[in-house]
Amino acid sequence: MTPTDFSTHPRPLLTIRPSSGWAAIDLREMWHFRDLFLTLAERDVKVRYKQTALGAVWVIIQPLLSAGVLSFVFGSVAKLEAPGKIPYFLFAFAGTLAFSSVFSSTLTRVTNSMVGNQQLVSKVYFPRLILPFSTTSSTLLDFIVGLGMFMVLLLVYWQLPGANVLLMPVCVVVLLMLALGAGLMATAIAVSYRDVIHILPVATQFLLYASPVAYAVAEVPDQYLLLFYLNPLTSVLEAFRWSVFGVGEVPWGWFGYSAAVAVGLLIIGAFSFRRMERRFADVI
Amino acid sequence: MSSSPLAVRARDVGKMYTIVHNAQKEETLYAALSNRLRHPFRRAEKERFWALRDISFDIREGEVVGFIGKNGAGKSTLLKVLSRITEPTTGEIDLYGRVGSLLEVGTGFHPELTGRENIYLNGGILGMGRREIDRHFDEIVDFAGTEKFLDTPVKRYSSGMYVRLAFAVAAHLNPEILIIDEVLSVGDADFQKKCLGKMHDVAASGRTVLFVSHNMTAVLNLCTRAVLLAGGRMVADGNTADVVSRYLDDGQEYGVFRPDRGQRDGDRRVSIENFGITPNPPNTGEAVDLVFDLVRSEKDTTPVTVDLAVEFLADQNRVLQVYSAHVGATFPVAVGRTRITATVDMLPLTPGNYTIDLWVGVGDTGIDHIRDCYSLNVLPGCLSDGVFVDNRGSPVVAPSAWRGPEPQPPMQLSR
Numbered sequence: 237m238t239p240t241d242f243s244t245h246p247r248p249l250l251t252i253r254p255s256s257g258w259a260a261i262d263l264r265e266m267w268h269f270r271d272l273f274l275t276l277a278e279r280d281v282k283v284r285y286k287q288t289a290l291g292a293v294w295v296i297i298q299p300l301l302s303a304g305v306l307s308f309v310f311g312s313v314a315k316l317e318a319p320g321k322i323p324y325f326l327f328a329f330a331g332t333l334a335f336s337s338v339f340s341s342t343l344t345r346v347t348n349s350m351v352g353n354q355q356l357v358s359k360v361y362f363p364r365l366i367l368p369f370s371t372t373s374s375t376l377l378d379f380i381v382g383l384g385m386f387m388v389l390l391l392v393y394w395q396l397p398g399a400n401v402l403l404m405p406v407c408v409v410v411l412l413m414l415a416l417g418a419g420l421m422a423t424a425i426a427v428s429y430r431d432v433i434h435i436l437p438v439a440t441q442f443l444l445y446a447s448p449v450a451y452a453v454a455e456v457p458d459q460y461l462l463l464f465y466l467n468p469l470t471s472v473l474e475a476f477r478w479s480v481f482g483v484g485e486v487p488w489g490w491f492g493y494s495a496a497v498a499v500g501l502l503i504i505g506a507f508s509f510r511r512m513e514r515r516f517a518d519v520i
Numbered sequence: 521m522s523s524s525p526l527a528v529r530a531r532d533v534g535k536m537y538t539i540v541h542n543a544q545k546e547e548t549l550y551a552a553l554s555n556r557l558r559h560p561f562r563r564a565e566k567e568r569f570w571a572l573r574d575i576s577f578d579i580r581e582g583e584v585v586g587f588i589g590k591n592g593a594g595k596s597t598l599l600k601v602l603s604r605i606t607e608p609t610t611g612e613i614d615l616y617g618r619v620g621s622l623l624e625v626g627t628g629f630h631p632e633l634t635g636r637e638n639i640y641l642n643g644g645i646l647g648m649g650r651r652e653i654d655r656h657f658d659e660i661v662d663f664a665g666t667e668k669f670l671d672t673p674v675k676r677y678s679s680g681m682y683v684r685l686a687f688a689v690a691a692h693l694n695p696e697i698l699i700i701d702e703v704l705s706v707g708d709a710d711f712q713k714k715c716l717g718k719m720h721d722v723a724a725s726g727r728t729v730l731f732v733s734h735n736m737t738a739v740l741n742l743c744t745r746a747v748l749l750a751g752g753r754m755v756a757d758g759n760t761a762d763v764v765s766r767y768l769d770d771g772q773e774y775g776v777f778r779p780d781r782g783q784r785d786g787d788r789r790v791s792i793e794n795f796g797i798t799p800n801p802p803n804t805g806e807a808v809d810l811v812f813d814l815v816r817s818e819k820d821t822t823p824v825t826v827d828l829a830v831e832f833l834a835d836q837n838r839v840l841q842v843y844s845a846h847v848g849a850t851f852p853v854a855v856g857r858t859r860i861t862a863t864v865d866m867l868p869l870t871p872g873n874y875t876i877d878l879w880v881g882v883g884d885t886g887i888d889h890i891r892d893c894y895s896l897n898v899l900p901g902c903l904s905d906g907v908f909v910d911n912r913g914s915p916v917v918a919p920s921a922w923r924g925p926e927p928q929p930p931m932q933l934s935r
Contacts, residue, residue, distance in 0.1 A: 248529070248614035248615055248616050249615055249616055249617060249618065250614075250615045250619075251612060251613065251614050251615070252601070252602075252604060252607070252608065252612065252613040252614075252615070253608070253611070253612045253613075254607055254608055254609055254610065254611075255607060271644055271648075271649045271650050272644045272645065272647075274644075274650075275640060275641055275644035275645075275650075276641075276644070279630060279633065279637075279641055282632075282633060282637065283630055283632050283633065286632040286633075286673070353628075355627065355628065356627065356628050356645060357605075358605065359605065359623045359624045359627045359628075360603075360605065360621065360623070360627050360628070360645055360646065360647075361603055361604035361605050361621070362645070362647075514606075514607045517600065517605045517606040518537065518606055
């Protein structure tokens, strides 16, 4: 055999070798696959309401129905009062919008993103992080539609938000980071243990009642308050409603705590995902 | 060819999987936890399984290399490692160009989406940018021949249309190194021809192609070089025709007496020199001759009268015996060479592979007993006119005559 001539190709374009330990997130590669990111996000949106009579209207109906039920149970049956004489329905809708449309739907979809796409994971290469991220962007679209509905409701009830509303995007980002961080860990574990997928609905249901989604923190007895605020969702949900209605107050300390938890969770989630990623195609 | 630049270089590539043995697996969470607590440092017993081992090769630009081997030889694992779907456990692979891999036709096709939407989705998944797909869109649709159904969800496509569309997208991939796994096994003959033509074009355009297939004709037609894998290792690498014929021989050699292969006992006063079955290969239900060529050494002059037996085995299990003593036949064997033939009127074996043990003996004593010395491949045939027999779980079948329905006295109902 003739000696290999390296002059024309001094360096390989890519070298595949076994990796170990913690891997960094390769942002350049993610950027290279941006078209796939968009295509997959588009697919998630398009597929969701195919072959339904009402189509995208479900994006609006779902939060309306759950806010209706919650305001009936908490407002009319349990006779709780929303702070500052806000109509209970509107109060519950704000909570549902933040909790369901942002947090729990992101968490659920991100958790299912690997197992739900196993055909892709085992047959083609792409940075696996694309899947959870693209699915997150599709839930964001649902949130924006829900937000439009919320603005209509605010106009109908004539509850116009003030400058506080500038905090709302921050709340949404914190909620997204919490959901994404937890979801990344969950989806990586779900590749080996599908148990995660069964626990998930129970967990989100639990969080729906254990967090102040349909009631105000003011209703919580003092001895449980610390426990409540340890749940990073609590202060963010309070802040979300404060940003719209301007009532109650934001526990800034706890809000900072939630933001820190969110950042930490996202970093841990992303790195543990990267760590487990290399086994995905073998195990899924 | 050896002067063109490198495209792929693999060095000592290995891929190991660990298999946890079932016996070691704890059934309940309680058992798992209590075991952990009692033996905190004991690790579960795992078996290591190397799906690939010591794979090294250089592939140069413009080479079309076929990877062949039996199922489980490691071909698909190798392609998965090369296309980065899974990581190697050992070794290194250098890629000197953009890689596109096609391990499945229609990866990521979503049944609810239309043909148009799926072209973009599948193209994106295979690594094409949107503009690249825009540019090739008309060619893709043209190649697939599905323009009428572009806005129909692909779940309503016939399977042929589905495959055509999927392959059309893949065929317009433009990487420098193309990795293809067994995609020609789908679609009708016409379409396969079209695909082969397309692959010819790809190969002719000077791109590097790595191709896995069980279709030896396709490999012979397309590839300039072939690599034979067995048990995760490279067994042969070179000229396509040589490697393909090596692969075809490598399996069982059917219809040939191979006394050296199995175990042989007996004093061999009379020994089996050759054995054959005619016709070769036989068909189910057909009359076959089992032919022994015996040889008796000159020095020995004591008279020997022998019995002969042929034992058929399917998956190491004895399934059929043809024995001269069962029909009261014995044969005196004189010094020199003798031919003895047994005729079976209807071969009662279903189509498939069998191995044969041969026995020559006197009474119960074997004088030449050779195990596993002949591989038999039985072809489909009929026990009765025009009805082909297949293996429905039993390798041995008997011809039978059926009658009825015959009216029977009514059932007596008693309390």
